[in-house]
Amino acid sequence: MSFTWSATFTIGQPAATAKGDKIILPQAALESIIHAHASAPPPPLIQPDSNYDPTSWAHPQFNPYEPTKAQELPSPLTFQIRNPANRLLTHGGVKEFSAADGQVHLPPWMMNSLALSPGDQVMVKYAALPKGTWAKFRPLSADYMEILDFRALLEARLRSNYTTLTRGEVLRVHQGTKEFEFVVEELKPEPGEAVCITDTDLEVDIEPLDTEMGDAANQYTSGIFNGQGSRKANVLKIGIESQGRVSPDAYQRWTVDIPNRKSGIDITVNVQEPGDLDVLVSTKLPVSLQDHLWANFESVGPRVITILESDQDYATQQDSQVIHIAVFGREPTTVVASGSSTSTASTSTGEVIYSIQAQYHNSSDFSTPISGSSSTSEAADVPNKDVPGYQECTNCGSWIPERTMMLHSNFSHRNNAKCNKCGIVMKKEDLPNHFHCDHCDKHGDISEKKKHMEIFHGWYQCSCESFESPALLELAEHRRTTCSDRFIICRYCHTLVQQGGLTSNARDRMRGLHSHESYCGDRTIQCQKCSQMVSLKDIQVHAQHHEYQRQNQVAPQLCSNQNCVRSKGATSNVLGLCQLCFGPYWISTEDPKNQKLVQRLARKYHAQLMTGCGNNWCRNQHCATFRGRQMDATSAATEMMSILKEARVGAIDGHKTWLCVDEGTTRKKVMAELLLEEVSGQYTIEWCVKALEAERTDLEAAAQWLQLQAPKVKKAAA
Known part of the structure; x- marks a missing residue:
C-alpha cells in the first residue's frame, strides 16, 4: 500500500553519524507518517479468476472471501531530501526520531551535497524506492588503484552505512588514513535514479577509467612516484644486496620471497650520508608509517630489523611467502653549534641513497640487533680493566698505565666532557649537541631529537576516530589488531571487509569476533545432518556435537558365531547366538x-x-x-x-x-x-x-x- 507524506524542516546541527545516509527526524514526524499511512486508501481488490475453485488444492487462487490483512508500515523508510532553494536532491533512510520539533539533522556530506547550512529549510518526502540490483561507480582519481579490493570495500561500506543510493552522488570510503571518492554512475533497476539497498543482493561494478585517467593509473602501477610516494614494489632476493633511492616524505617499496619460514630473517639498510630514512616491514599490504609489523626508526648507523623464526606474525603466515618492505625517506638535519647555544636547520639534499639486503638469520648469533636496536652491548669488556699496573681515569673511564695517568688525565679534562645523566664521554664541543629526552630514556645527538619526538612523543589519531596515541608504534599496533577500519577476510562471507568495532556480545568477544563477523555470523544455514537451522558462528560447535554423538554410539552386538553377521537381538542366551x-x-x-x-x-x-x-x-x-x-x-x-x-x-x-x-x-x-x-x-x-x-x-x-x-x-x- 502506497501513501504520501512530506514536510519542511529547519536544518539543525550536523548529525553525529557522518558515515552514512541516515537522517534524524522529530517524534512528530513519525506520528504524521503513521497517520498518513493509516489514512491512505486500501489497495484495489484483486479480481478472482473465473475458474477459481475454493475446494481445489491443486492451484490455490485468490480467495475474495478472505478478509484483507492490515498493511504494516514499510521497512525501511526511505526519503527524498530536497533543497527547495536550488532543487538539489538526494535520498536517505532514517536513524531515529529524536530531533527537536521542526528540525532535522543531516550527515555533513549530505549538507555539503545539497549546499545546506544550519538554519536553512529542507523538504523531506517519503519515497518508496525499488530494491537495487546493480550499481556502477566511477572513481574521481586514479589513486583508487591503491585499494586492495575496491569491490569488497564498497560493498562493506554500503552494507553497514547506507540505506539508499542516488545517481550522481559522491560516495566517500576510507582505507587506512586515505579517503577515496566514487560517483554513483548507474543504477538498476530502471529508471535508476535512486534505489534502496537494504535486504538485497547488490552487484557492484567500477567504470573503466578514461584515457587521461588510464595514463595516471598506469603510472601508479609502473613505478612512478606520486605525491604520497606510492610505487610498484621492487623485488629483493635473499642474500643479494640491492641499491635504492627514495625522496624525502616518499616511500620506496620492496618485496622479498622467503620460502623457508623455519629460519628467521635479517633486513639491513645502509644509508649514504647525509641522509635519513625509516624501514617498515609487514607480512601484508599496505605498509606505511601507520601500518606495519616491524620498524626501525634509528637516525644513525645501519638500520637493522631482525625477525626471528619464533615470531608468531612471521611463522604463522600461511597465505603468502612474501614479506613487504617500505623505505620512507626523511630530510637530514644539520646541527650548527655556536658558543653555548644550539640551533637546528633542515636542509634538503634530494634523494636519499641507500643499500638494502635480506638474508637468513643465524639464531646462534645473539650479537645481531633485533627489531631496530642498533646500540652496542653494555656488557662489552673494557680493555685492561683491573689489570695490575693500570688505573681507571676518573673523567673518561678508560684504564690507563699508572705511569702515564697524570698526562692522560690532563689531556682528558682539557678535551673531553662527561654527561652527568648517562655517563657518556664525548668531546667538549659535542656536549652542547647532546640531548636527553624528558619523556623516556632516549639520548643521543640533538639532530635525532626532532624525529624522536615526532615518532614517540607526538600525537596521532586513527582514521577510526576511536584511538589516539602519542607513539606511532602504538598506533600501528592498534591498526593491525583492534581498529574498526582494519581489513580482514571474513570467516563467514569470505570477503575483504572492515572488521568494525568491538561487538557488545560477550560470547562473540570470547570468540575474537568484531562487529562485522558478529553480525555476519548470525546468518543461519541448514544442517545437512539434522536439518536444523544453525547460525554460521555456531555451526562448528553444532558439528562437533554431531561428531560427539557419532563417536559415542554403541556398536551393534553381532552373533557370537564367527561365521554369522546377524544381530544378537534384544534377547540373550547362554551362547550369545542370534x-x-x-x-x-x-x-x-x-x-x-x-x-x-x-x-x-x-x-x-x-x-x-x-x-x-x-x-x-x-x-x-x-x-x-x-x-x-x-x-x-x-x-x-x-x-x-x-x-x-x-x-x-x-x-x-x-x-x-x-x-x-x-x-x-x-x-x-x-x-x-x-x-x-x-x-x-x-x-x-x-x-x-x-x-x-x-x-x-x-x-x-x-x-x-x-x-x-x-x-x-x-x-x-x-
Whole structure:
C-alpha cells in the first residue's frame, strides 16, 4: 500500500553519524507518517479468476472471501531530501526520531551535497524506492588503484552505512588514513535514479577509467612516484644486496620471497650520508608509517630489523611467502653549534641513497640487533680493566698505565666532557649537541631529537576516530589488531571487509569476533545432518556435537558365531547366538547347568570336523568341507574340546562359536570383510555389517555411510 507524506524542516546541527545516509527526524514526524499511512486508501481488490475453485488444492487462487490483512508500515523508510532553494536532491533512510520539533539533522556530506547550512529549510518526502540490483561507480582519481579490493570495500561500506543510493552522488570510503571518492554512475533497476539497498543482493561494478585517467593509473602501477610516494614494489632476493633511492616524505617499496619460514630473517639498510630514512616491514599490504609489523626508526648507523623464526606474525603466515618492505625517506638535519647555544636547520639534499639486503638469520648469533636496536652491548669488556699496573681515569673511564695517568688525565679534562645523566664521554664541543629526552630514556645527538619526538612523543589519531596515541608504534599496533577500519577476510562471507568495532556480545568477544563477523555470523544455514537451522558462528560447535554423538554410539552386538553377521537381538542366551543360530540348540526340558546344551554343541562340532556340512560356500575354518579333508574321531574330539572352551557356556560375555551358516549369511560376511579392508580398518566389523544393511549391500555407498554415520576405531595411546 502506497501513501504520501512530506514536510519542511529547519536544518539543525550536523548529525553525529557522518558515515552514512541516515537522517534524524522529530517524534512528530513519525506520528504524521503513521497517520498518513493509516489514512491512505486500501489497495484495489484483486479480481478472482473465473475458474477459481475454493475446494481445489491443486492451484490455490485468490480467495475474495478472505478478509484483507492490515498493511504494516514499510521497512525501511526511505526519503527524498530536497533543497527547495536550488532543487538539489538526494535520498536517505532514517536513524531515529529524536530531533527537536521542526528540525532535522543531516550527515555533513549530505549538507555539503545539497549546499545546506544550519538554519536553512529542507523538504523531506517519503519515497518508496525499488530494491537495487546493480550499481556502477566511477572513481574521481586514479589513486583508487591503491585499494586492495575496491569491490569488497564498497560493498562493506554500503552494507553497514547506507540505506539508499542516488545517481550522481559522491560516495566517500576510507582505507587506512586515505579517503577515496566514487560517483554513483548507474543504477538498476530502471529508471535508476535512486534505489534502496537494504535486504538485497547488490552487484557492484567500477567504470573503466578514461584515457587521461588510464595514463595516471598506469603510472601508479609502473613505478612512478606520486605525491604520497606510492610505487610498484621492487623485488629483493635473499642474500643479494640491492641499491635504492627514495625522496624525502616518499616511500620506496620492496618485496622479498622467503620460502623457508623455519629460519628467521635479517633486513639491513645502509644509508649514504647525509641522509635519513625509516624501514617498515609487514607480512601484508599496505605498509606505511601507520601500518606495519616491524620498524626501525634509528637516525644513525645501519638500520637493522631482525625477525626471528619464533615470531608468531612471521611463522604463522600461511597465505603468502612474501614479506613487504617500505623505505620512507626523511630530510637530514644539520646541527650548527655556536658558543653555548644550539640551533637546528633542515636542509634538503634530494634523494636519499641507500643499500638494502635480506638474508637468513643465524639464531646462534645473539650479537645481531633485533627489531631496530642498533646500540652496542653494555656488557662489552673494557680493555685492561683491573689489570695490575693500570688505573681507571676518573673523567673518561678508560684504564690507563699508572705511569702515564697524570698526562692522560690532563689531556682528558682539557678535551673531553662527561654527561652527568648517562655517563657518556664525548668531546667538549659535542656536549652542547647532546640531548636527553624528558619523556623516556632516549639520548643521543640533538639532530635525532626532532624525529624522536615526532615518532614517540607526538600525537596521532586513527582514521577510526576511536584511538589516539602519542607513539606511532602504538598506533600501528592498534591498526593491525583492534581498529574498526582494519581489513580482514571474513570467516563467514569470505570477503575483504572492515572488521568494525568491538561487538557488545560477550560470547562473540570470547570468540575474537568484531562487529562485522558478529553480525555476519548470525546468518543461519541448514544442517545437512539434522536439518536444523544453525547460525554460521555456531555451526562448528553444532558439528562437533554431531561428531560427539557419532563417536559415542554403541556398536551393534553381532552373533557370537564367527561365521554369522546377524544381530544378537534384544534377547540373550547362554551362547550369545542370534535366534536363528540358537534355534537347533533350544530344548524344552529344564537344563539348569547347561549340560544338555553343551552335549548338543559338542556333537555338532564333532560332526563338522569329521564329515563337514557339505556346502561348497562354507567358510567355517572348523569344518571339514571348508578344509577339504575329513578327520578321524579321535583327532576331531581333541580339536572339538579346544573350541568348545571358547563358547564359554553360561558366561556373561566373551562367547565364540564356530558354526556353519547358509549361503546368504556367508556372502554378507565376505562383503563385510571386503568393506573392512577397503576402509583400512578405521571402523569395526559390526559397523561394516550395519552399513551394508543400510545401503543394501552397495559397497561404495556403504563406505560413504561409514564416513558419515559410524564412529572410528579409537587408537590406543602410545
